[in-house]
Amino acid sequence: MGYPKKIYDEADIVMNERRNKAKTELELNRAEIYGKLPVLQELEYEIASYALNAVKSVTAGEFNREVLEGYKKRSVEAQNKVKNILIENGYSPDSLDEKYYCPKCEDTGYIDGVMCECKQKLLKEIACKMFSTDAISSDCRFENFSLDYYSSQVGENSKLSPKKQMSMILEYCKAYVNNFSKNSKNILMMGATGLGKTHLSVAMAYELTKNGFGVIYCSAPDMARKLESEYFGKNVDAPKGETEQSLLECDLLVIDDLGTEFINKYSQSSIYNIINIRINMGRPTIISTNLSAQELHNTYGMRFVSRIIGEFDKLNFVGTDIRQIKKRNS
Ligand SMILES: Nc1ncnc2c1ncn2[C@@H]1O[C@H](COP(=O)(O)OP(=O)(O)OP(=O)(O)O)[C@@H](O)[C@H]1O
Numbered sequence: 001m002g003y004p005k006k007i008y009d010e011a012d013i014v015m016n017e018r019r020n021k022a023k024t025e026l027e028l029n030r031a032e033i034y035g036k037l038p039v040l041q042e043l044e045y046e047i048a049s050y051a052l053n054a055v056k057s058v059t060a061g062e063f064n065r066e067v068l069e070g071y072k073k074r075s076v077e078a079q080n081k082v083k084n085i086l087i088e089n090g091y092s093p094d095s096l097d098e099k100y101y102c103p104k105c106e107d108t109g110y111i112d113g114v115m116c117e118c119k120q121k122l123l124k125e126i127a128c129k130m131f132s133t134d135a136i137s138s139d140c141r142f143e144n145f146s147l148d149y150y151s152s153q154v155g156e157n158s159k160l161s162p163k164k165q166m167s168m169i170l171e172y173c174k175a176y177v178n179n180f181s182k183n184s185k186n187i188l189m190m191g192a193t194g195l196g197k198t199h200l201s202v203a204m205a206y207e208l209t210k211n212g213f214g215v216i217y218c219s220a221p222d223m224a225r226k227l228e229s230e231y232f233g234k235n236v237d238a239p240k241g242e243t244e245q246s247l248l249e250c251d252l253l254v255i256d257d258l259g260t261e262f263i264n265k266y267s268q269s270s271i272y273n274i275i276n277i278r279i280n281m282g283r284p285t286i287i288s289t290n291l292s293a294q295e296l297h298n299t300y301g302m303r304f305v306s307r308i309i310g311e312f313d314k315l316n317f318v319g320t321d322i323r324q325i326k327k328r329n330s
């Protein structure tokens with residue numbers, strides 16, 4: 001997958017830190033253990049000398065299977081001795097080995113020239129963070145989402161009170177996060193301004209990011225701008241398609257405030273494409289909007305609305321503008 005160069009650079013820095021951490025920890029461990037059990041250091045020298053002698057005898061052309069087998073046998077014996085002494089003294093037998101963040105690739109990021117999963121995950125995390133830092137660092141969390149703002153009076157045309165309806169939505173969102181997988185459902189959050197759509201979608205993005213998923217949180221205007229500048233802008237070091245690729249590849253894409261972007265043919269089709277391709281690949285998207293179904297239809301057309309209605313779980317946010325309530329109370 002193609003990411004911008006700065007994402008690879010950032011990943012290299014993290015991989016380097018992981019390697020250095022493993023090395024430093026190993027040195028500290030060794031210093032402590034050799035301090036207590038100097039015999040182990042002697043055994044390590046002995047093991048190294050067998051390896052060295054074996055190499056020397058081969059390079060000197062004195063290839064003799066028996067001699068080599070001898071070195072090997074004594075080396076294995078010494079290694080077993082080291083392990084036994086470690087165990088006898090209450091250490092684990094691998095205490096003198098390097099502890100890698102990723103034992104599969106030993107923190108090199110590659111296995112036989114193929115990128116290791118750990119590096120792929122890291123690249124995705126960095127790409128998602130670069131998009132989403134502002135939103136995720138706001139304080140919209142499940143813990144401070146209060147149901148006290150919603151009335152418990154059942155309205156004339158509804159069966160449930162706003163409080164009941166919003167408590168069901170809150171439970172839905174929490175369950176969604178707990179059961180999240182890379183092919184979870186799509187969600188369409190609808191409702192008037194100030195009812196908690198952004199609050200809950202940020203809370204979900206935050207929890208999933210914490211759980212190690214690659215989440216991109218983007219407002220529709222921001223997304224339209226980025227996609228547009230990628231195609232028409234002067235951003236020379238960003239090869240075309242990187243924004244689009246990140247938006248398509250992330251585990252969860254949250255598009256906030258759909259309908260507030262500057263609408264033109266290009267923004268409409270680029271946003272539609274992203275959503276559509278993700279649906280086709282089975283990757284989840286959360287959209288929030290304060291447009292009604294009719295307004296979505298007027299803005300994006302029939303094709304868009306029927307796709308969304310068919311493929312998304314609809315959450316209808318109800319109540320009174322919480323921004324106003326908070327302002328009045330402050
Ligand atoms: N249930 C809640 N408990 C506490 N704070 C809330 C709750 N719902 C919303 N808020 C707060 O009220 C403000 C407005 O909410 P939010 O931004 O989520 O509304 P919205 O539905 O996204 O509105 P808009 O359609 O205008 O984008 C935010 O500061 C948010 O943190």
Ligand SMILES: [Mg+2]
Nearest residue numbers: 197198256257
């Ligand atoms: Mg909002």
Ligand SMILES: [Zn+2]
Nearest residue numbers: 102105116118
């Ligand atoms: Zn790895």
